[in-house]
Each structure stands twice: as C-alpha cells, then as structure tokens.
Amino acid sequence: MENFITQNPTKLIFGKGSAARISGEIPADARVMVLYGGGSIKKNGAYDDVMAALRGRRVTEFGGIEPNPKYETLMKAVEAARAAETDYLLAVGGGSVIDGTKFIACALRYDGANPWDFLVDPALLKPVRPLPLAAVLTLPATGSEMNNGGVISRYSTGEKLAFHHNEVFPRFSVLDPCYCFTLPDRQVANGIVDTFAHVLEQYLTYPSQAMVQDRFAEGILLTLKEIAQPLMADHTDYDLMSNFMIAATMGLNGYIAWGVPQDWATHMIGHELTALHGLDHGVTLAIVYPALMQVLREPKAEKLLQYGERVWNIDAGSREARIDATIARTRAFFESLGIRTRLSDYGIGVSTIDAIVKRFSDRGWKLGERADVGPDTVRLILEAAM
C-alpha cells in the first residue's frame, strides 16, 4: 500500500424526506443560490422540497445547467450569483449540476479575468477559497455529492477538463432515493456504467496489497451487478435505488482509493469523445473500457484475473481464456443496460481517432496507473473500440 493522506468532510443526509433537514444545515442569514439543470427537479419533487425547506430565506435560482456542464453557461451563473451577492450555493441535480456548482464556487472567488485558466493550470486554483456549497442529489452516478472534483466542458473549443480542490467538498449532501424514481432509463443506465467505471479506475491496475480497498471495490461492483437488471426494470424500488445511490457515492468518495494506484485513462479518453461528439459520459466509458482491457491485458493481467474471479465467478480455463471471458462479461454487462459499446455503433470512425490521438500528443499526456499510456496506446485502444 502506498502512503496516503485523506479526509472527507461531507455530511451525508440519506433517506426519504431528508430535504427537510436543509434548513438546519445552511446558516440562517445566508444568501442562497439554488442551481439546477433542465427542470426535472420540478417534476421529481426535489424543487418543491428544497424551496419549502428554504422558505423565508434570501434565495435566488439559476436553472439550465446542461449535462457536461458548459463553461459558457456557468459563467452566466457566476454573473447572476455576483449580482445577488450570493454567499452559499445549493446544487439540486446530478453530477453535472454539482460539478458546475463547484466550478462556480471557485470562479466567484477567483481574481483572474478568465476562470477557464484555473482548469488548465491547477496552480491558479490552489489559493482560491471557494464559496461554501451543498447538494441535493437527483441522479446517482458521478459521486460528486461526496468528493472534491468536477469536470467542465467548453463549447467553443470542444474541451472537457477536470479540476480538484479540497474546499469544494459539499458541506452536506441530501440523498433521497425518491427523487430518482422518475429518471429515464438512459440516465439510470449511464449512472450504473459511470459508477462501475469509477470503481474500475481505482481497482483495475496492478496488485498493491490493499486488501480491504480491493474487497470494497469488488463489493460495489457486485452490488451493481446484482441491482442492474431489477433497477432497470423498476426505477421506483426504494431499496434498489438506495443501494444504487450508496454504490455511486462510495464509488468515488475517496475511500476505495486509500493508498492504491489509479488509472483514469478510460475517463480521459472518454472525455474527448464527449467533447468532440457529445456522447453521454456513461456511453463513452462503456465504449472505451472493454477496449482498454483488451489492449492493456498484460500489464493489468493480475487484477483482471482477480476481478473476473471475484465479480464474475470466472475461475476456470487458461489465464488467457479467463481474461477473455472477463472482458466479454464486462462488455455484456454494459450492453445489458441498453448501451452499445462500439464506436461504429455511433458512426464514429478513423478521423475522430486521429483527432483524439493528436490532442493527447499535443498535450504530452501519459495516462494510466504507470503513466505510460501515450498517444500510440490511445490509438490502439480506440481502434480496438471500433
């Protein structure tokens, strides 16, 4: 196990009716901005519950934060928050709204002219003291409700960049499974894939003698495997949705990452597919991961075998046959959620591969747990995903 330092200060408030507790968590004199997306929170009950809890407070609203939240939109929110002298942000939505709110919290306190700069250069973000923020989660997937990261897209340049700051952990997050009952199939499927991929990024690397963390990672994967079909069949099952929410939060709140190597190549490649083609984040992960497993089957062999045995019960056959079966089972799991796993399924071809490889080449990025996945390997992965 590697040395590590970790801390997660987010307070979780879980269960039916939990939004009523918001009023006790936000200072009485705060000027609150409630941020949300396309308006689904007005159908699933979250908006009404939040506004009821904030009755009598100084509240403004900013709606319209889109999936893969866009810099251009978020900068409008920054202006509106400044105008309202906002000093507390409450994100009500999924990972995009929460990520966007984290960005806004930083941008409001950033002295530079162009907040995009701190996404490109994290050193600029470090001295920033973001506004306090909290979240009401309505879509389990990204884990943003209990972590310190976010991902922002820029429409004008087709870029998508991640950032981290230890003061953007939500002060509290309300997790009420009932708000997720009205989610469309596509969002539930994407959320399952996203959570599954988050866990793999922190697990499917090389053995690091982190036995508890491995078991926890496998425990989340097993849970996703068990709940996927019944949850897809019925989004209104409280227990299933509860387990999905816990799996998504635990999948990226830092706990399974204690002292282990991490990969994140699939996410980085997937971000480019979203930036260039607007594919859903979950879809990009379902496309890239099986291909990445195939190309990196040797450096990841030991963990692929462990993952296959403990999650998919693949314990017979030759080493190569077991790895093949494990990759096939992973692809079949994603497909079972109604997500196609080939670039060609989305009409994406060689020109996109060339563009993505060029981007990684231009940036000089080396991806993966050994920082050895360069442009040539990215090309192999994308070709294997055709």
Next chain:
Amino acid sequence: MENFITQNPTKLIFGKGSAARISGEIPADARVMVLYGGGSIKKNGAYDDVMAALRGRRVTEFGGIEPNPKYETLMKAVEAARAAETDYLLAVGGGSVIDGTKFIACALRYDGANPWDFLVDPALLKPVRPLPLAAVLTLPATGSEMNNGGVISRYSTGEKLAFHHNEVFPRFSVLDPCYCFTLPDRQVANGIVDTFAHVLEQYLTYPSQAMVQDRFAEGILLTLKEIAQPLMADHTDYDLMSNFMIAATMGLNGYIAWGVPQDWATHMIGHELTALHGLDHGVTLAIVYPALMQVLREPKAEKLLQYGERVWNIDAGSREARIDATIARTRAFFESLGIRTRLSDYGIGVSTIDAIVKRFSDRGWKLGERADVGPDTVRLILEAAM
C-alpha cells in the same frame, strides 16, 4: 436501508514516516500535551518521531494511561493539562490512550464537579465543546483513531461506560504500520478479535437491504481471515500490518454502519467481564460472541447464513447445520489466535453470571438490534459461554 446522517471529519495520514507531518497539522502556537500508555511508544519509535516533529513547540507529557483507561488516572491527566494550560491533546498509543484522551478533552471543558456524570448521563456531555485532539496509532483494534467514541472504566466501582461526542473525532490520525511491529502476540490477537467483533456488531443483525454496507463488512472480515495467521507469525510484515490497520480503522469509522441496524450486545456484556475480572477486551468478545450467536441463532438466522456463506464458504447442508458450522468456524478463528473462548477457561463461574445479570437488570437495559435482549437472555448467553 434506514435513513441516516453521517459525517467523519478525521484526516488520515497513513504510511511509513508519516509522523513527520504532525508539525504541519497542529497550530504553531498550541500548547500540546502528548499522552501515552505504559511506555511502549519509547521502544517502537513513535515517541521519538512525535517529539522530533514537535521540536520547538510548547509540549508537556502525560504517561501511564492503562489498558481499559481508568477514570482515576484520566482525572490526573485533566489536572496536569489544566496546570499546563494545554489547548491541544495528542494521543500516542492504542485505543485506550485515544479513548482516554477523548475523555480528557471533554472533561477539561466540562463545568460540572464530576466528569463521570457525563458518562452516566450523555445529556450532560452534549453542550460540552471539547479540546481539539489528534492521534498517533500504535495498536490497530478499536477504530478510535477515526471515530467519535470512547470507553472509560472506573476502578473504584468496577464500571465501564461508553460515550460519544461529535467533536472528539481526532483532527488527524497518523497510521504508521512500523510502530506496530513490536506489538506482543497477545495485543495483535486481541486487536484482530476486536476488529472482527466491531464488524459483526454492525452486520450480524437482520437483513436491511444495505448491499454495499454488507459487502464492505464481509470484505473486512475476509481480510482479517486472510491476514490473521501470517500476521501472527510475523508482526513486522509491512503489507500485512497495513491491511490490519486499514481493517481496524474501517471496521469502526462509521462507513459500514450507514443506515443499518446495530447490535453491540456482545460489547456490553464483554465490558462487564472486563470490569469485574479485568479480562482483555478482545478476550471478552471472543468468549461472548460464539455464545450469543448460539442463543440468538433464530433472530439472526438470515445474516448468520449470509456470513457463513460469504466469509467461511459454508454453503452446503441444512439450514441448522450451516448455522452450527458458522458458529464453530467463528470460535475456531478466535481460538486459532491463541484466545480461549470459554468462561471456564478463565475460572469464571456462576457467581459472575449472577452479578452481570443483576447489573443489566438494575439498569433496565435492553440490548441488541431489536432492543429485546434483557437480563434473562444475557443469562442464557453467559451460560452458553461456560
């Protein structure tokens, strides 16, 4: 899953050499008291590392906090801390030192004449604002390094009482496996049993549809099962000791408890055995748990079967045979660590059973996840432990 609210603000600093980071975590102007036990920290390197990290600071020391930390001793520390105008406590040791330090942090800020009162009546503790504290862990077992609880004994009356306060989470805890290399066999064995029992208290109840929490609990139990023998054979194996530390911390830092029923009857009964006979805490758990499983095999049947199957691979035979095998396997695990699991092994007989039953009867306590384990059932459990 039940509704829950949870937050764990402790910063963990893990790995070889981590004590050097203490100086950056404690305010430069703090008057620090370093608290420890019988002096083992002067042999395992922790004392030297801590003092080196605090060089130039205003530091006082208080040694001699014993296992099952005693009120009488801790009140001497309170006096010494007052005299030194201490405003930051640093516990260096195992759970007893950390628990004791948590108590001291509260007692220093308690207005009443007799701090024992707030152990008897938690309402008295609630308004107290404890001194900040931190820990350097040298014995994995209690999880006190990352939770908000403690257990204090009173020599004069033979009592042992637990307390909780959300402001006694250590500000940070240093976990350096190297400090544990010199632990005696007995303490490693006790620590493994204590961790195992902590997990069972939060898991071996009734099914609550908490799938991730169950998998995490099983993951810790499986890890303990796997590391126990090699770790007992070699306490200086860095990887094994690392996994033990993580298992112990994760076993009682609140994460596997999210929204699940909890038992704690074994601990409550065990505390009485320690209070009356001075048995090691881990030993009392190894005595009580198999007996409790036997007596409560029906109300706990579903989770006993799940635990047997997922942790001990017991999946064949009749329901009753599987439960029998699961209990036998648990007892054998404790015995494999060199811990005898019968009251008679310690010369304890009927008079002690009578005394403990009378105590529970006098207090009117009902134990267990259904709050239905009264004095009569406690008697059955202790008789089954003979």
